[in-house]
Amino acid sequence: MEIGLNHYLVLSTILFSIGLVGVMRRKNLLMLFFATEILLNSVNIAFAAISHYYGDLTGQMFAFFVIAIAASEVAVGLGLLIVWHKRHGNIDLEYMSTMRG
């Protein structure tokens, strides 16, 4: 069986769902970052696959932009995470709320 566009899109959807569940369920900030990465990369797969399907490079270029931005986001995020860990000794989301809603 030849692997076509649909397979890539299904993979992308499955990864996106996994990432979405991770975003909703994870309480550890580090794991939350991982889940975000999975979300972004699932989209990247879709971009690359569709770009190849249409023979248009725009999608692949966009995937590169996403990778670059994801990298910088993680860099900033991890920096903040380390500072938070130094100050509070944990990176649990449950302890991060200060509002009293």
Add this chain to the structure above:
Amino acid sequence: MELYLYLALFSPLVSSLFSALFTATPKKQFIGIVASGLIILAFVSSTILLTHILSGGDVVHVELMTWMAAGDLYIPFGFVVDQVSVTMMMVVTLVSSVVHVYSIGYMDHDKGFNRFFSYLSAFVFSMMILVMSDNFAGLFIGWEGVGLCSWLLIGFWYHKESATWAANEAFIMNRIADLGMLIGLFLVYWNTGTLQYEQAFAAMPSLSTDILTWMGIFLFIGAMGKSAQFPLHTWLADAMEGPTPVSALIHAATMVTAGGYLVIRANPLYDLIPNVGLFIASLGAFVAFYAASMALVNRDMKRIIAYSTLSQLGYMFVAAGLGAYWVALFHLMAHAFFKALLFLGAGNVMHAMHDELDPFKMGGLKKPMKATFIMMTLASVALAGIFPFAGFFSKDLILEVSIIEHHYIIYSVLLFTAGLTAFYSFRLVALIFHGEERYKLFGIHPHEAYKFMLVAMSPLLILAIIAGSFKMTYFEMVTALLPATEYHVHSVAMYWIMTIGTQIFVILAIAFAYKKYAMSPVTVPDGTSKMENRLCYKILINQYYIPYIYQEYVVKPYRELSTIFWKEIDMKIVDASVDGIAKIFYSTGENTRTMQSGNLSTMLKWMVAGIVALLSLAVVFGLAVRYSDEIKVILSGLGVQ
């Protein structure tokens, strides 16, 4: 002449505003002096205008500015000084000048001295607008203005429960009547297309009698409230809670006569509807007798005088109702002088007796209060209508009018009332000034009022004596505007019999009052004497139970109805719906605030929920667009267009 018109109109306003600046500060003597000065300025201007009119000058008519102009409706701030309004202006400014000067002494020890002058001058301003306006709308503004000032002044001592009650009573009674007046004004506007006196009256003869009758009735309802005619009369006696100068100015000389002024001003209308005129005259005669009978037994000095005012207003309405407008205006003028004098005299007595109002507790005051005694006696003589005092000319004229117009019942009622008037006036004088000095029992040391107060009263005294001699000058002046019917009894013999008969009757009534209350010993009634237990005495002292009936059958049911409306309609429907809307917002906020916990995890969940919701909407919408034709087929199959 326009300058004098503006001076007469606006100097009371300036006086009021000037005094109003100092209302929050302690008593300042110069406020009274400045206010009196400005009112006297208005009086002088009015006098100049009077001489201008008397010397045959043109009617002064000015239009200050446009007030309302919309479509066909055009109402200017227009003022007119003609023969009728100048008479009223003279009465108003003269009595108010006297009252202003008198008040400097009377309100001497009152904390609200400055405030009092502000209200009093505001009243004069409103009254001037009322009498000088050249259209019904301006009259109505003045009408409401005097009502407001009356409310302020009756309730001047607002810390007294009874005073605020009386003020509200007066205001509410007048509101009821003003509704009638307003309907009358609307009728005038709808049917004549204007509110200017001249044009409206010119258009009236071509209207149908039915419409004119309704107009006349509704305008007269307004007059009934302001002039306290039956059945809207109860407020006037209660209004005596106000300071005495207020009673003299507002509730004797000027405001209560505004109803008479309205009828006189609307004479072209009432001439067209003699039936309404007859009703007015009958009601006037009834009120004249009715009020006089209540004055016979009352034990409150000011209330007696108030009932007497009511009774005299009845006389005025008899004259106005029978078409003798100039006679009504003449009695209005003469009455203003002697009644204001009587009230101010009563004010002196009140001051001397430390606010004691029961004349049975006075007696023998003629020694310590000689000047007041003379003034009040002469005012009472004028009120009783003894020759040659003012009351003789005006009141006898009304009696003559009623007999010439062949209304013998009205004549006999009025004649009998004249006797009652003489009796209760001199009952009061006898009880206060003659007999034993009963006040000594109560440990009071009466003293005469300040000299300048007595001097201030003297113009009224002089006019109360000589006003009758102006009759012919006055007649020639006002008949330029009012119907010039001269009233002469046909035979000379009859005239003399009537006049002398009336005089003898009145003098006998006075003699009876003196015999009963001055010559024989008087004791303070304590509810045990034979007279006090008689039925007629009880009816009279309780004012025919009219206030009681109003209280029981109008006020109480109204209050109960209001309670029901409050609890059932207001609380359960109006308030509930408004509160319900507010509660929806509160509860949504309360229930959704957990969304905003600040917990990143929760917020991410909500974000995902939002994305899902938006995506599903997008999908549904996309499908709907795609299959729109099929959906239309299905819907038309279901019978939907």
